[in-house]
Amino acid sequence: MNEQPPQPQPVTSLLMRRCKIAWRLLLLFNFTLGAYLFASAQLRELKENRGRKAHRLHKSRTSAEVPHKDPITDSMEWNYDDLLVPATTPVAVRNPLLEEQQREVLQWMLQEKRKMKAKDKAEKKQIDEEKAILKRFLRAKSIPKF
Structure with missing residues (x-):
């Protein structure tokens, strides 16, 4: 057991x-x-x-070589003045816009801002601020010179 x-x-x-x-x-x-x-x-x-x-x-x-008949420097004469002096074009100064033309441009900018669609709240706020600035310029007696 x-x-x-x-x-x-x-x-x-x-x-x-x-x-x-x-x-x-x-x-x-x-x-x-x-x-x-x-x-x-x-x-x-x-x-x-x-x-x-x-x-x-x-x-x-x-590594492939290209045969040259004549060296480049032998066949032409160099003008070193052209190489050393940079060729710059003068900037054309435009006449300032008249106040009426500036108002037309600002009005056009305001219309384009109204057409814009905002993607989020921050962009909407920025567009509204820009429109307010444009409206303030348009309502003013004189437009500042840009």
Whole structure:
């Protein structure tokens, strides 16, 4: 009548049974991480090989020599004054607009601002402020010179 209690199972197998899902997820994660690292290394090597090949092609193209009959400097005479003095065109000064023309331009600007559609509240606020400034200029007796 001496019954012996059942032998306890080893701890490692019991832990493996309890954590079966965790072990599977860990194994899957390790495989995917390895695949990612392998693929990124392959991609990096592929890009480097393409770069080397493009460099070799470019180098082979530039190494071809073109025969010259005469050197360029022998056949023409240089005018060094043209090279040293920069060629600049003077800025044309325009006559100032008359006050009536300025009012027409400001009126046109106000009409264009009214046509604009705002995307958000900040843009709407900015457009309203610009319209208020234009209206103030149009209502004034004299327009400031720009």
